[in-house]
Amino acid sequence: MRRRKLTIGLLSMMMAASVAFGIQGNDVHAASKxxxxxxxxxxxxxxxxxxxxxxxxxxxxxxxxxxxxxxxxxxxxxxxxxxxxxxxxxxxxxxxxxxxxxxxxxxIAKKLKINKYTPNSKSISGYTRPSYKVKVKIASKTYVKKASAVTGYWKVKPDNNKKIGTTVSVKVVNTKGKTVIETKKHVHDYKAVYKTVHHDEAGHYETVEAPAWDETVQRRHQVCFVCGRDKTQDFIDSINNKTYPQLPNEYFTIDDMKEQGWTEEAGWPHYNSDYAIYKEMGVNPEDMKDVPPFGMYLASGGWDGHCDGHNYGSQTVDVTVHHEATTKQVWKVDQKSYDEKVLVGYKCDCGSVKE
Ligand SMILES: [Zn+2]
Ligand SMILES: [Zn+2]
Ligand SMILES: [Zn+2]
Ligand SMILES: [Zn+2]
Incomplete structure (x- = not known):
């Protein structure tokens, strides 16, 4: 106890001496500047x-x-x-x-300074009087920050890394708790506005040729068992080539014709076998008025009488059907229809527009 007191006494004596002789430490000197x-x-x-x-x-x-x-x-x-x-x-x-x-x-800011920000900024800052409170409302949430006691700087960072957005409200409260500034700041956030322009399909017609072709089909024809003649085909050929008998002639009179059912108005009578043949030929029965019935052909042993007395019957035969070359108009697409996004301008959520 006694020893410690002595030490302190010695120390203060040394300090007093240093003041007296003017050998002050730098810190002591600076404080007085x-x-x-x-x-x-x-x-x-x-x-x-x-x-x-x-x-x-x-x-x-x-x-x-x-x-x-x-x-x-x-x-x-x-x-x-x-x-x-x-x-x-x-x-x-x-x-x-x-x-x-x-x-x-x-x-020092006289009132309130808000540093530049964009709606995408993650924080907002500025200056006001030192130690004033700044209340910043961002998207309905209010953040309270005390400005630096030295510089007046303040900074607010919204929760969850959120953006500032276009509009912020700032209140400044002085050290006595009185609101001295109440302001709203809006920074336009122009977003591109597009309209859709529809473009119709564009193209042209092209003539496309399908070549002639032969088709083999099976038909039931009357075939001669003796000479093998396809009687139905021979009859069809006589219609196509107009080689069937032109009646009346010297052997077959109008009266003979009438006996077979021929009339001035209706021409030759036709039966199921005739209609089947016209169908196979693809012709209109109305146009066949002067074609004698198939029954007559058969009874005559063919128009040339070659098969007179030959037995014949129904057989399946291969028939070649000829299809003519055809052309058709085919639509060729040059440009598919599409929707084009066209920039109309820019618009902020406050309604402000920019060309
Ligand atoms: Zn705006
Ligand atoms: Zn469209
Ligand atoms: Zn025959
Ligand atoms: Zn052919």
């Missing part, structure tokens, strides 16, 4: 403060250095160009050519 600056507001054109009398105070703003000389009482005024809120400058006080003391100066 004076450089104070009045608050600098945005758009200020001068910086006022106090330092050691007759000192030169310099401050670099942009590329230029501005200076002023302190008066006998140490007061100084440095004329400066207008400064913006949030800027930081270093004031340097010189005693002659020797740097005497430096001090940082923050430019």
């Amino acid at each position: 004076k450089l104070s600056v009045n608050r600098v507001y945005e758009n200020a054109t001068r910086i006022n403060g106090k330092t050691r009398k007759k000192n030169i105070v310099r401050v670099k703003i942009g590329k230029k250095t501005y200076k002023a000389k302190a008066n006998k009482k140490g007061k100084f005024t440095v004329k400066i160009p207008r400064v913006a809120a949030g800027k930081k400058y270093t004031l340097k006080s010189y005693k002659g050519k020797k740097l005497y003391k430096t001090k940082k100066v923050y430019v």
Whole structure:
């Protein structure tokens, strides 16, 4: 106990001695050096403060250095160009050519400054009076931040990494709890607006040729068992070539014809076997009025009488059906129909439009 008291006494004695002989530590000396600056507001054109009398105070703003000389009482005024809120400058006080003391100066917002943001920004920041509270409403949620006591800087970052969006409301509350600023800020967020333009299919007709072709089909024909003649085909050929008998003639009179059912008005009578043949030929029975019935052909042993007395019967035979070459118009597509998105302009959710 006694020993400790002695030590403290010795220490204070040593300190007193150092003051007396003027060998002060640097820190002690610096504390006594004076450089104070009045608050600098945005758009200020001068910086006022106090330092050691007759000192030169310099401050670099942009590329230029501005200076002023302190008066006998140490007061100084440095004329400066207008400064913006949030800027930081270093004031340097010189005693002659020797740097005497430096001090940082923050430019304080008079009311509220909101830094530039876009609707996609993830945070919003700005400046207001130091220690004021900033209430920022983003998408119906209010965030409260206290501005820095030194710089007045504030920053709000919406929860869940959300974007700021186009519209924010900002309230500033002073240190006494009174709302001093209430403002709404809107930043347009122009989004492209498109319309759909429909383009019809475009094309042209082309003539496409299908060549002639023969088809083999099976038919029931009357065939001669003796000479093998296809009687039905021979009869058909006589119609196609108009080689059937032109009646009446010297052997077959009008009376003979009438006996077989021929009339002036209706021509020759026709039966099921005739209609089957016309169908196979693809002709109109109305046009066959002067074609004698197949029954007559058969009874005559063919128009040439060659098969007279030959037995015959129904057989399946291969018949060649000839199809003529055909042409048809075929639509060829040059350009399929499509919907084109055409930019009309840009629109913000507030309704503002931009061409
Ligand atoms: Zn807008
Ligand atoms: Zn369409
Ligand atoms: Zn025959
Ligand atoms: Zn053919």
